[in-house]
Amino acid sequence: MKKLRATAVAALSSSLILTAGSPALADTPADTTDPVIGSIGLTDGQVYNRTTSAFTPTVSDDTGVVMLETLVDGAHSRKFSVAKTGMRVSADLVSVPDGTEVEITLRAYDAAGNVAAKTVRVIADLHAPTATISPAPLTVMHSGPLTITVRDLPDDIAKVALYDSATGNDLDVRTAAPWTFDVTAVPGRKFISVRLTDLRGNVGYAGATYDIDDTPPVISDLAYSRERVVSWAPINVKVTTAGATIAPAGTLTVSVTDPTLRKTEWYVDGELKSTGSTLNWDDRASTRTSATIEIRATDALDQTTSKVFPVAIDRTGPVVTALTPAQNALVRGSYFVTDSEVRDPSELVDAELVGLPSIANAPGGLAIYPKKDGPFTFTWRYVDKLGNETFASRTVNVDNTRPGLKLTxxxxxxxxxxxxxAVTATAGDKNGVAKVQLLINGKLVATDYRAGYAFSINTAKYGKTFKMQLRAYDRAGNYVSTTSRTYRRG
Incomplete structure (x- = not known):
């Protein structure tokens, strides 16, 4: 192994650091002894699988082993430092096909760069077994006996176990074909988990989920809604099989409960109008006052539920039965009061004056503050709980100008x-004079309602002196008085 030493020394030079100021003693002999590999942790002919992928070599050296390296068919695989807990290494055979014979070489390095190597031949088998399950995952079925078949297994399969995924415990085991398991499917979601073990100990997993459904869909009540017509009043109506009243436009929503729901259909008076959980309800082109809405829900096993909802259709806004003041009425003062009465089968939720911010509550209604004399138009807006609207307008004549009055x-x-x-007078007003009154000593004694206003004062009825004054009212209620005159009875 001496031919490896130069390479090993170069590889280790970056990790060996000499302490400054402490030169090696001239009489210290150099370490030229290679490490001794007793075993690399594998044996010739052994199967190298997922269980044995990490192995423990036996290596000794007089000064200590500092690094281990594995090679696969002579090519570098991995390097490992030596931990205090001992030696443990592995080789990279992931890309090697199962059943292939390969050489795994272990190299051991000491601090001086001495290296030893040992090679064994193993059979690679690192890939977990796979399989498919039938019935296919997500199959929907009724409850009852269910046969699970494990298919597409590798040739070296040794064991297939049906196990509980929650506990990991085996429920049933097969070590030979046929690879089938009989289970009982109960309503709900059924999980099937199998564990696959090949002859060399590699373990894989396969599984499937099924929906077991014995009941047809469950249909809830309908919910009717539409956009808000009044900002603070949401429009929501619950529609039951007993019926409800809705407007001719809006949105109808239904909730259908079924784990395998396939379709939801909306029929209006027998005509299919929509599918899905909502119906864009728009019946404004019709004149009908009622309709029958039917929901049909079907699941994956063609189990169908039908539910019928009769509805009344409210197409009209609130009906105004009274509105004051009357059309073209004369009003006077800094404000006048308007009020109204309405009726509606769907319940009134809002009544307001449109475009008049300067309004206030007043006895008998709402106060309106006109800015000048002349015609003044105001509009009421009424909204029922379904959002139907009605507008009602009135035009009044504002008159805050006093009539003219002159003694003739x-x-x-x-x-x-x-x-x-005798006392006579003339009076005039653009909206007409209502009356002229005679007052004696501040008390009303006579009223004339016709032009050419004339009065006769019986002086004998009063004291030696008395005061006389005329007062004129126009049709709006404005009035003016003459300056009082004092008379002495002669």
Whole structure:
């Protein structure tokens, strides 16, 4: 083995470091003794498989072994340092076909670069056995007796075991064909696990999962929904076999429970409309007020369930039965109040004034604050729980302008009067005068509703002095008063 020494010394030179300041003594003899390999841990003719892929050599040296190397058919395989716990090595035969005879060489190096080598011939067999299982994985079947067949086994198979994947315990073992196992399939998911062992001890695994299904699909109630019409009011309706009311548009959803569900079909009045878990419900082009929705669900074994849901279709928004003020009504003041009454079979969820941010709750309804005189239009919006909408508008005339009033005939202020005194006046307003009133000493004594407003004052009914004043009201309720005049009875 001396011919390996120069190479070995070069290979080890990078790992050997001499301590500075401590030169070797001239009388210390050089180490020229090769390590001694008693056994590489393998024997000629041995099968090198997954179980024996790591082996323990026996090597000795007077100064100690520092490195081990394995070669396969003379080519470098792997290098190993020597651990305190002992020597353990392996060779790289992964790419070698099973049944191939190969040489495995062990080289042992000491610190001086001395090297020893020993070779044995082994038979490579590192590949785990494989197989296929029938019935094919993910097969759906009814419960009952089930025969599992392990197929496509290698020629050197020695044992096939059916085992519990949870515990690892064998349930049944075969050491010769036929490679079949009889099991009982119960409803649910069935796991089949087999362990394969070849003649040389290599172990492989195969498995399959089956769905055992004896029951048809289970269909839940329907859920109807649509986009929100009012931001805070979600639109969701549960539709049962007893029926429910829905709008003519929205989304219908169903949940079908079955481990092997194959298809879900939606029929509306007997016509197939959709498949899957949802139906895009759009019946706006129709005028019908009811429909029958049927769900048919079928699993992989053609077990079918049908469920019928009658629905009423609410196509109309809330109906306004009263709305105040009336159309073209005259209103006055800094605000006026509007209110309404509605009816709806699907329940009202929102009523609001559209586009009027300056509104407030007020006795009897909502207060609207107009900015100027003249026609003013406002609109109510009503929404029921299915999202159907109704809009109702009113136009009123805002009148905050006082009428005009002028005395045309009356005694002057501080005049002496007696008997019956005539008083007349004119009054005007763009929206019409409602009335003119006569007040004596601040108390109402007479009202005239027609133009050419005239009054007769019986002075005998009052004291020596009294005050007279006229007040005019327009149709909106605005009023104006004349300056009061004081009279003395003569």
């Amino acid at each position: 005939k009356a005694p002057k202020n501080l005049a002496k009067v007696k008997g019956k005194v």
